[in-house]
Amino acid sequence: MIAWLTALIPYLLSTILGYLIVDRIDRPEGRIPLSIRFFLAGGIGLGMSAQITFFTLIAFHQLVPAAVIGIHLAVIGGLAVGKFKSGRSLPLPGLPSWPNALAAMVFLLAFIPLFKEVQHFPWGGWDAWEVWNFKAKFIFLAGERWTNMFEPLLWRTSPHYPLLLPLANVWGWSFQPAPDFRLIPQITSLLFTFFTMGLLWTALLYHTKQPLVVTAPLVILLIPFFATMAASQYADIVMAYFLLAALITLRWGVQTLEKRFFILTGISLGCLTFTKPEGMVAALCLLIIAGGFILFIPDRRRQGLVLVGLMAAVVLSSLATAIHQTSFSPGNQTFINGLTSADHPSTFYRMKLTLAFLLMELKADRWNGIWIFLAAGMILGGRQVWRKEHLPVPLFLLAYLGAVVLYYWLNTYFSIAWWLQVSLNRILFSILPAAAFWIFGAFAARKNTPSSSPTSDARS
Amino acid sequence: MTNSPLNPNPSLSFRLWRTYLFFGLAALLCLSNAYQTNRALRQRDQERGDLPYLFVGIKFSGLEETLGDASYIGYYTDKSLDDRLAAMQFAQAQLVLAPSILDLNNTSHEFTIFDCSSTEAALGKIRELGAQPLKINQFGIILARTKPETPNGISP
Numbered sequence: 001m002i003a004w005l006t007a008l009i010p011y012l013l014s015t016i017l018g019y020l021i022v023d024r025i026d027r028p029e030g031r032i033p034l035s036i037r038f039f040l041a042g043g044i045g046l047g048m049s050a051q052i053t054f055f056t057l058i059a060f061h062q063l064v065p066a067a068v069i070g071i072h073l074a075v076i077g078g079l080a081v082g083k084f085k086s087g088r089s090l091p092l093p094g095l096p097s098w099p100n101a102l103a104a105m106v107f108l109l110a111f112i113p114l115f116k117e118v119q120h121f122p123w124g125g126w127d128a129w130e131v132w133n134f135k136a137k138f139i140f141l142a143g144e145r146w147t148n149m150f151e152p153l154l155w156r157t158s159p160h161y162p163l164l165l166p167l168a169n170v171w172g173w174s175f176q177p178a179p180d181f182r183l184i185p186q187i188t189s190l191l192f193t194f195f196t197m198g199l200l201w202t203a204l205l206y207h208t209k210q211p212l213v214v215t216a217p218l219v220i221l222l223i224p225f226f227a228t229m230a231a232s233q234y235a236d237i238v239m240a241y242f243l244l245a246a247l248i249t250l251r252w253g254v255q256t257l258e259k260r261f262f263i264l265t266g267i268s269l270g271c272l273t274f275t276k277p278e279g280m281v282a283a284l285c286l287l288i289i290a291g292g293f294i295l296f297i298p299d300r301r302r303q304g305l306v307l308v309g310l311m312a313a314v315v316l317s318s319l320a321t322a323i324h325q326t327s328f329s330p331g332n333q334t335f336i337n338g339l340t341s342a343d344h345p346s347t348f349y350r351m352k353l354t355l356a357f358l359l360m361e362l363k364a365d366r367w368n369g370i371w372i373f374l375a376a377g378m379i380l381g382g383r384q385v386w387r388k389e390h391l392p393v394p395l396f397l398l399a400y401l402g403a404v405v406l407y408y409w410l411n412t413y414f415s416i417a418w419w420l421q422v423s424l425n426r427i428l429f430s431i432l433p434a435a436a437f438w439i440f441g442a443f444a445a446r447k448n449t450p451s452s453s454p455t456s457d458a459r460s
Numbered sequence: 461m462t463n464s465p466l467n468p469n470p471s472l473s474f475r476l477w478r479t480y481l482f483f484g485l486a487a488l489l490c491l492s493n494a495y496q497t498n499r500a501l502r503q504r505d506q507e508r509g510d511l512p513y514l515f516v517g518i519k520f521s522g523l524e525e526t527l528g529d530a531s532y533i534g535y536y537t538d539k540s541l542d543d544r545l546a547a548m549q550f551a552q553a554q555l556v557l558a559p560s561i562l563d564l565n566n567t568s569h570e571f572t573i574f575d576c577s578s579t580e581a582a583l584g585k586i587r588e589l590g591a592q593p594l595k596i597n598q599f600g601i602i603l604a605r606t607k608p609e610t611p612n613g614i615s616p
Contacts, residue, residue, distance in 0.1 A: 113497045120504050123515050123552075130551040134558055142559035145531060153563060156551065215486040222493035224500040368493050373485060380478045443482045 007183055010049070010172045011042075011191055013072055018045025020079035025263050027086070031256075033206055036248075039199040040264070042191065043241045047271035050167035051320045053174075058323065062144045065174035100205070103214035107201060110221045111194065117231035118190060122182050124233030131158050132235060133185050136166035140173050147328060155333035162321055164274040165235040185233040193230040196241040197221055200433050203248045208444035216440040219373075220432055225366040229429050239279045240430040242272040246286055247434050250392050251441075254293050257302055259309040265290060266310045270317020277332070278404070278427065280321070285399040287314060289392055336413045344412035354408045357420040358401070361428060370432065377439040385442040393438035397431060516545070517552025519599040520573070526595055526603055527560055527571055534572030534606060535562040538581055549575065567591070567606045574602040 018041030026032045032040070049072065056068045096104065123129055134157050138149040150159045165188070172184035197217035204213035220226055230237050246268035253261035269283040290310060297303040338346025362371040378385055386394070404427055408416065527533060535553065539546035541564070553573070554562050563569060567589055576582035579600045586593055591604040 113501055116501050116504075120508060120513065122513065123517075126548070126551070129517065129555045134551075134555045137555065137558045145559060148531060148559065148561060151561060154554075154561060157554070212483050212486075215483060215490055218490045219486055219493060222490060222497050224493075224497045227497065368496060369489065373489055376485070377482055380482055382478075384475070440486075443479055 003180065003183060004187070006175070007172065007187055009175055011046070011187065013076065014045035014049040014171070015042045016045070017048055017072065017076050017079070018042060020076060020083060021045070021048065021267075022264070023083060024079060025260050025267075027260075031258070031260070033202070035202040036199065036206060039195050039202055040245060040249075042195040043199070043245060044264075044267060044271065046168050046171075046188070046191070047164060047242065047267075047274070047317075049171045050164045050274065051271075051317070053167045053171045054163060054320045054324070057139065057146065062142075062146060063139055063170065063174075068171060068174050097211075099211035103201075103205075103211045107197070107214055107217060110197075110218050111190075113224075114190065114193060114221065114227050114231055117227045118186050121228075121231055122186065124185060124189070124231070125229075128185065128233035130156060131161060132165050132233060133169065133181065135161075135163060136169040136173075136185070137181055139163075139166060139170050140179075150328050150330050152330045152333055158334075160277070160325075160329040160332050161235075162274045162276060162279065162324060164271065165238050168238075186231075189231060189233045189237060192237045192241050193221075196237060196244055196433050199241070199244055199248065200437055203437065204440055204444070207441055210444045213440055213444055216436045217433075219370065220436060223366075223368045223370060225368075225425075226429065226432070229426070234426070235276050235279075236426045236430045239272065239275040239282070240433050242268045242275060242279070243282055243286075243430065244433045244437060246272060246283075247393055247396065247437060250286070250290055250293075251389055253290070253306070253310075254392060255389050257297055257299075257306060259305050262290070262294075262306045262310040263313040266313025267317045269314050270319075270321070273318050273321040274324070278430070281403050281407075282396075282400050282430075283314075283318075285403060286392070286396050289395050289399065292395075293392070334413045335411050338410050338412035341412060346409050346412055350412070350416050351405070351409045353416055354405050354420060357417075357424060358405065361420075361424050364425075366425070367428075371428070374435055374439050377443065381439065381442050385439065387442070390438055390442050393434055397435060397438075400431065401427075515552060516549045517556040519549070519575075519597070519601050520553040520556045522597065523573065523595065523601070523603050524557055524560070527557065530560050530569070530571055532563050532569050533557065533560050534567045534569045535564050535575065536567055536572050536582075536585060537565070537575045538577055538585075539575070570605060570607045572604055572606040574604060576600075 015038075019037065021044060022032065022037055022040050023030070026037070030037075052071050052075070053063075053068050056071060057063055060067060095101075124133065135149055139146050142148065149157070152159065168188050169184050172188060173179040173181075197220065200220075201214055201217045204216055205211070246265050249261045249264040249268060252258075253265055265286075269287055272279040272283040272286075287310075291307075294303055294307050294310070297306065336344045338344055338350070361367075362375075363369075408420065535550065537546065537550070541547045541550060550562070550564070553575070562573070571594075572589075572591065574582035574586060576585065579596070579602070582600070582602050583593070586602065586604050589604075589606055591606040593602055593604045595603040
């Protein structure tokens, strides 16, 4: 228990950092409710901590835990002084209504299976030991030799993969001179699941004011396969989080046309690019969609402001990804362009198999019918599902799944049947919270936007 | 019809009806998922009771003391890594021994780990290479010096 409490210190600091960043953007008057702000702060804070750790690695040519901690404290101190000078007080949470209190209790209880699952798999799943935790341990122990992990010799560990998750774990270990290498990755995966589900719930609750929307995170969390994947210490839950955060803030941006929400979308997209190669594709799809919405803003001045805000946030928060990709990544070692390869051509059969497998996966038993349920919701919802403010999600799903199918067809390095079997379920896992946000949000929609109410959502 | 908690407009009865249907289905799915999760966890508890979680990488712990700060280590195996267990063992060995990098079936480094289907097979290969066994553990994993020590203790 003491080990757990000590291990939580870096996560607490990251949440404070995330809170102060969100607070700094959400001004002069706070529009984002406190509950949502907490869940945004947790994930964005961890994303920023990973980036700080990365820049420290580059600056010192090795991990210097004292420097990482020092920079965190300096940034938190600077932001806190700014907040103090602005004279804005911390909003205090009030007592929730009894239906919401009950919903919160059920929400927390739904995490018990996840805790048990984490205990069942203390070392996580295959990619945890082969890819993510290996990289984290390498960075933590290798000193100046940390760049050796980009050796093409280590192609099994996917040396081209972005580093947000390993660096978040390294940040977690920074407070421990001789860490237990199992505990921190467990906490990271648990917390990202908590932040993802919490963000889904509180964002839906805010838009609808209906306690019933707690069924959205519950229906996902209680799928045994989802719990297993979330407890596997993979980067897919991290990707799911930043994707959801980007879509929620983009929805607010589309509704209010306020720069602050587009900045938060940009930060989430930047972090998304640092999670997985799929995250880069997803971020690009979403950036194009956001750009499309911005094009339709009639007021030119506002259009310019919003676009600059979004792009500046994307560029700054993608800096770590850009440096990693241009200076360290050895490139994808497992890629054959099927369009130019005579030995491994992209065939029509490959495309047909990919599409068939996608349909099979959507109705596979392991999802307990969630995709069929969401598809039914899409049909049942009629026009409501396709209203302007909901559109970013279906447009994204269409573009992203299209890009994924195309990549499966184009890259012929792996046998397609095996590849689909081991990876397609993860693609669906990472988009599930976003899809649920769309359908549940459309069903219980009321016209409640962050611009139409004050910060404190104490009663909701 | 009275105002609904889900929709304040009583005139939209069809919309209301489908909203209730949707959330009713969601609640049912939650219950079904909770039942399945409970069943899966019980099954897992039983599995773990019969056979505790096995991290095969444990077979390689303790070798790092001898390896020092070697950047690269050979990893010789006569098993195919297409075999799931052999691939898992290799991946977990890489995690346990990080930041040393395991070079599969390359015995030109200062140290090589021999993970063979039998101790005899491993010793036979060690003899063939003229290597010097340094350590053997209870799992049959052998660490051997396959190349004379370099001045800085780090193999190229």
